[in-house]
Amino acid sequence: RDFCLSRGLGDVYKRQVKICTHRSTKMQYALKSLSKRALPKEKLSRMRDEIRCMAHLDHPNILRVHEVFENDRCIQLVMAYCRGGHLMDRLFSQQGRYFKEKVACKYIHTILTSVAYCHANNIVHRDLKLENILFETEDRDSDIKLIGK
Numbered sequence: 001r002d003f004c005l006s007r008g009l010g011d012v013y014k015r016q017v018k019i020c021t022h023r024s025t026k027m028q029y030a031l032k033s034l035s036k037r038a039l040p041k042e043k044l045s046r047m048r049d050e051i052r053c054m055a056h057l058d059h060p061n062i063l064r065v066h067e068v069f070e071n072d073r074c075i076q077l078v079m080a081y082c083r084g085g086h087l088m089d090r091l092f093s094q095q096g097r098y099f100k101e102k103v104a105c106k107y108i109h110t111i112l113t114s115v116a117y118c119h120a121n122n123i124v125h126r127d128l129k130l131e132n133i134l135f136e137t138e139d140r141d142s143d144i145k146l147i148g149k
Contacts, residue, residue, distance in 0.1 A: 019081060029066060030081045033074045051075065053123055054148055061114045063134065063147040084135025084142045091130065107133075107144060114146040 020031040036044060054077075055065040067078040084090070087107070091097060099107065111133065118125055125132075127148070135142040 020078065028081045030079045032077045032079060034077070035074050037073065047075065050148070051077065053121075057118070057121065057123070059114055059117045061110050061143065061145055062117065063145045080136075080145065082134035082136050082145055082147075084138045086131045086135070087133040087144065088130035090135060110144055111146065118146075 016034070017030050017032045020029050021027070022029065034047065039047070051065070051068055055068060058064070063082070064080045065077050066080070069076040069078075091099065098104075111128075115125060115128070125146070125148070128146075132147050134145045134147055136145060137143075
């Protein structure tokens, strides 16, 4: 394979996501493993359809699926690695636990633009919450990315 594993990302991703590094480019990615064990064929087929939809999305504020690998036990998704945590953590780290209006407006605009892109591609997110909005970096002005389940 072109990727090598390094470490898990911990509770943020319920331990099913690890950091992997592309062997030739040295770029880091998130590797999400989805178990196929005990999944009825219908649910597995639906999961594959959802992954296919995700892999075709190309928006600057939607987490990109770069590669998909499948074996007998699991399906693995190689996705962009967002280092900055999720919106809930960022909110709770703010003094008073709120964002200034200008910052909140920027986040809301980005989220709504991302959701509109999904809708234009006949995709409904179904799990919009602060934990499914990640920051690309730890920088204060980092871009955000909408992620799926």
